[in-house]
Amino acid sequence: MFVQLKLIQEPTPSERWQRFWHRVWPLYKHWFLGEGIEARAGYTTSRSMLEQHMPELLPTYEKLCELAGGGDLEARFLSMWNPPPYMAGCSQAAWVRGNPTLIRNYDYDPRFFDGRMRYTNWLKPVIGIQDSAWGILDGMNGDGLGAALAFGGRKVSGEGFGIPLIVRYVLETCSNVAEAVEVLKRIPSHMSYNVLLLDKSGRYAVVYVNPDRPTRVVERPVCTNHQEQVEWDEYAAFTQTVYRRDYLEECLLDENIDRAQLMKRFLRPPLYHQQYLRGFGTLYSVSYDLAQGRFKVFWPGKQVEGSFKKFEEQLVQVTLLRPVGRYMAK
Numbered sequence: 073m074f075v076q077l078k079l080i081q082e083p084t085p086s087e088r089w090q091r092f093w094h095r096v097w098p099l100y101k102h103w104f105l106g107e108g109i110e111a112r113a114g115y116t117t118s119r120s121m122l123e124q125h126m127p128e129l130l131p132t133y134e135k136l137c138e139l140a141g142g143g144d145l146e147a148r149f150l151s152m153w154n155p156p157p158y159m160a161g162c163s164q165a166a167w168v169r170g171n172p173t174l175i176r177n178y179d180y181d182p183r184f185f186d187g188r189m190r191y192t193n194w195l196k197p198v199i200g201i202q203d204s205a206w207g208i209l210d211g212m213n214g215d216g217l218g219a220a221l222a223f224g225g226r227k228v229s230g231e232g233f234g235i236p237l238i239v240r241y242v243l244e245t246c247s248n249v250a251e252a253v254e255v256l257k258r259i260p261s262h263m264s265y266n267v268l269l270l271d272k273s274g275r276y277a278v279v280y281v282n283p284d285r286p287t288r289v290v291e292r293p294v295c296t297n298h299q300e301q302v303e304w305d306e307y308a309a310f311t312q313t314v315y316r317r318d319y320l321e322e323c324l325l326d327e328n329i330d331r332a333q334l335m336k337r338f339l340r341p342p343l344y345h346q347q348y349l350r351g352f353g354t355l356y357s358v359s360y361d362l363a364q365g366r367f368k369v370f371w372p373g374k375q376v377e378g379s380f381k382k383f384e385e386q387l388v389q390v391t392l393l394r395p396v397g398r399y400m401a402k
Contacts, residue, residue, distance in 0.1 A: 073348055073392045075355050076187045077369060079376065081383050083193040085132065090139040092188065093205060097146070100205070103184070104149050106156055115144050118151035125233070125259050126241045132194050136206055152204060152234035154262055161311045161352050162222035163343045164268040165320050166276035166293040167331050171363040174218035174270045176210055177338050178358075179311075181351035182392065189369065191383045195244040199367060199380065201358065207236025208243060212360040212367065214380055215247035216272030224264030225298035225307055230283030232260035238281075239267065249275045257287045266295040272362040294320040311352060316342050335359055339372050348392060355392070
């Protein structure tokens with residue numbers, strides 16, 4: 073089993089995005105209609121919600137709809153309003169002893185991974201890992217703000233946007249953590265997620281967004297897959313969310329661990345997972361140095377790096393199922 077990550081610099085949507093879209097749309101369409109077309113909002117509602125909550129993205133949305141063929145269903149999908157439920161396991165940390173750096177693992181089913189890191193310049197320069205064709209799982213912008221999402225460990229769903237588009241909007245319109253927090257309080261999310269924010273000044277926050285209760289902001293440098301407490305016992309046990317959070321907090325408090333060593337910890341249990349057939353395997357690890365505008369995507373035995381100043385387009389292919397070292401508890 074392997075994963076591919078293609079690094080692409082595409083300042084504005086073009087035929088390159090269009091080629092990607094036509095290749096993946098059949099898979100997205102199957103997922104989008106999995107609960108029946110009646111479960112998805114109509115075009116008028118979808119577009120009006122985007123215009124109401126994220127108007128700055130509307131010109132890009134309309135360009136993408138055009139490149140996607142101008143169809144009703146495609147436009148509804150791209151709005152990301154009330155999408156089907158989805159969840160992923162992630163471990164995330166904000167490193168602030170030195171250059172502020174957001175470090176995270178993304179754990180998900182490899183069959184549903186876009187496999188693209190894009191350097192775009194829509195409203196701001198943004199580098200991030202793509203999801204749902206134009207959303208972002210994690211990334212940074214040219215102002216020195218970083219953001220990454222994690223599933224919040226709750227089954228409830230409601231009316232709102234898919235979180236990858238909200239993260240995209242944060243990076244397109246915000247310059248620091250304070251601004252990003254206000255955006256995340258304002259925009260409705262269709263499920264519960266945890267968003268870790270970090271900016272180049274070293275300020276950080278974890279924002280708990282939910283469809284059924286007010287957004288909560290905590291000044292914490294780590295998050296995994298539960299919010300203030302575990303609310304889905306089976307999921308928490310399967311993903312070891314409490315164990316991973318506590319382990320990350322211990323790492324950040326350990327004065328003998330530097331940034332490079334912390335990144336290595338992300339490649340070993342309990343943070344690194346290989347349960348790919350159960351939809352919970354680490355597809356990539358990534359760090360965003362927000363002061364330098366640099367990133368590094370890394371796996372056991374392989375890495376790729378770049379920055380806003382030097383971004384090399386390339387295709388990386390990584391074998392996922394290989395032995396990793398055991399975590400030895402202290």
